[in-house]
Amino acid sequence: MKRVIALLALGALISGIAQAADAPTNFQTHCASCHGADRLGGFGPALLPENLERLRKPEALRVIREGRIATQMQGFADRLSPEEIQALAAYVYTPVSPAPKWDEADTKASRIVHHAPGSLPNKPIFQADPKNLFVVVEAGDHHVSVLDGDKLEPIGRSATRFALHGGPKYSPDGRYVYFGSRDGWVSKYDLWNLTTVVEVRAGINARNVAVSNDGKWVMVGNYLPQNLVLLDADLNFVRAIPTMAAAGGKTSRVSAVYDAAPRSSFVVAMKDTPEIWELSYAKGAPVNVARTVLDDILDDFYFDDSYANVFGATRPDGNGVGKGQVVNLNQRAKVADLDVPGMPHLGSGIAFDWQGKRVMATPNLKEGLITLIDTQTWRTVGSVRTLGPGFFLRSHEKSRYAFTDAMMSPTAKDTLIAIDKQTLEIAGQLRPVPGKTFAHVEFTRDGRYALASLMENDGALIIFDAQTLHEVKRLPMSKPIGKYNVWNKITRSEGTSH
Numbered sequence: 001m002k003r004v005i006a007l008l009a010l011g012a013l014i015s016g017i018a019q020a021a022d023a024p025t026n027f028q029t030h031c032a033s034c035h036g037a038d039r040l041g042g043f044g045p046a047l048l049p050e051n052l053e054r055l056r057k058p059e060a061l062r063v064i065r066e067g068r069i070a071t072q073m074q075g076f077a078d079r080l081s082p083e084e085i086q087a088l089a090a091y092v093y094t095p096v097s098p099a100p101k102w103d104e105a106d107t108k109a110s111r112i113v114h115h116a117p118g119s120l121p122n123k124p125i126f127q128a129d130p131k132n133l134f135v136v137v138e139a140g141d142h143h144v145s146v147l148d149g150d151k152l153e154p155i156g157r158s159a160t161r162f163a164l165h166g167g168p169k170y171s172p173d174g175r176y177v178y179f180g181s182r183d184g185w186v187s188k189y190d191l192w193n194l195t196t197v198v199e200v201r202a203g204i205n206a207r208n209v210a211v212s213n214d215g216k217w218v219m220v221g222n223y224l225p226q227n228l229v230l231l232d233a234d235l236n237f238v239r240a241i242p243t244m245a246a247a248g249g250k251t252s253r254v255s256a257v258y259d260a261a262p263r264s265s266f267v268v269a270m271k272d273t274p275e276i277w278e279l280s281y282a283k284g285a286p287v288n289v290a291r292t293v294l295d296d297i298l299d300d301f302y303f304d305d306s307y308a309n310v311f312g313a314t315r316p317d318g319n320g321v322g323k324g325q326v327v328n329l330n331q332r333a334k335v336a337d338l339d340v341p342g343m344p345h346l347g348s349g350i351a352f353d354w355q356g357k358r359v360m361a362t363p364n365l366k367e368g369l370i371t372l373i374d375t376q377t378w379r380t381v382g383s384v385r386t387l388g389p390g391f392f393l394r395s396h397e398k399s400r401y402a403f404t405d406a407m408m409s410p411t412a413k414d415t416l417i418a419i420d421k422q423t424l425e426i427a428g429q430l431r432p433v434p435g436k437t438f439a440h441v442e443f444t445r446d447g448r449y450a451l452a453s454l455m456e457n458d459g460a461l462i463i464f465d466a467q468t469l470h471e472v473k474r475l476p477m478s479k480p481i482g483k484y485n486v487w488n489k490i491t492r493s494e495g496t497s498h
Ligand code: HEC
Pocket: 026, 027, 030, 031, 032, 033, 034, 035, 043, 044, 045, 047, 051, 052, 055, 060, 063, 064, 068, 071, 072, 073, 074, 076, 088, 089, 092, 142
């Protein structure tokens, strides 16, 4: 009898394991309706390792077990065994082989027109200054809020695609804003009518979008497939450009695509090959690629005022140390090394005048340090010790102060500091909610107010007088990760990234 029970128990265990091992079947039964039979996403997000890069495995397990509150993602703990849930979590981090395709036909078929061009009113439906609006990306529940930058009040809130990636980009007149999402969706949003007008899926896993200075082109940088996708202003597919290395053979993921407005070109940072690409749109749709082939991979950039020189950081070496270098896009070659310790975050660099010099200042991902580099000589000319490794540095032409965070420091992630741009002294510390991540400043058009993010699900936008550093207002928001002022972006303010 004992033996029979033992055998039965063994049988149950074996069948449990057999079931748990069959994650693909469970996926088709329980998940495919929302996440797509091919895991490319549908009503729910894509579940591929590339797309889940920022989702930690324990969190994936928790989501499958318990669900996510206030979303359609329900927990499966009542229907699936812990082993089955474990197997499903492992399954979604397993690459699909061969890599899933996303081509011209897929892109064209995905396009959704919500409002045909010309069908919406040609002037704003609100009183606020359309050039002083802010778009606030709320990652907590995948929405954007639109703020009146004079009254500092929200005037609209809209749902977005899952997980916007890279900054939203404005059309040159500031009427439209383009969003790119993690899963490759590009959405064109009409700020004057506070609504999405057209969307298209340009890839499976995307990094960001750039909009040309003439407003005619939208370029999408993808991880999957490894390409660039060129769209027109109404998000019609124009062409896909595989990111084939100069040496041939292999393609690269795209780290980011930038609009180099004064050059009328898109500049592309590659993640896997030591190349910088430039595609000119001066004479119409970009076709030809001008390559700068380097010794090192540079995937995080700052452009100087002329946009002829790119300050790039190499990937950290074994000791976690990256190197900075200057690449001239006209000579298509490296022209100097930069002397920046730690790991500069050049993509967040800003420019200002200091002691008669034009300097760029960069935060550092590894050290509590801001480094000042003379943009003429490329020498390091100053530095500021901060509270800890930080991500963003922001200022405005009319502000005395530059603000930086210490997001990467467990003890100081809740504090922003204001640095006096002339004396390089720390003029103030802003720590509105102890223990809560506080970062990413953007100024109003006139530079009077600084808006910063309390990056929590029950977070807020906290607004400071940029002169007195006193808090003036708090607007509750759902994990507001970034905010973008129309004027500062379309005029390429020196105090913010573009
Ligand atoms: C009814 C639709 C639906 C079903 C069925 C469903 N999901 Fe989801 N799932 C979603 C939605 C919507 C989200 C996004 C939730 C949010 O906004 O954070 C999501 C999110 C997730 C995430 C987190 C993704 C990320 O990047 O944060 C994982 C992992 C996940 N689902 C796994 C599964 C698995 C495994 C199954 C099957 C056992 C499943 N889901 C079934 C709709 C669904």
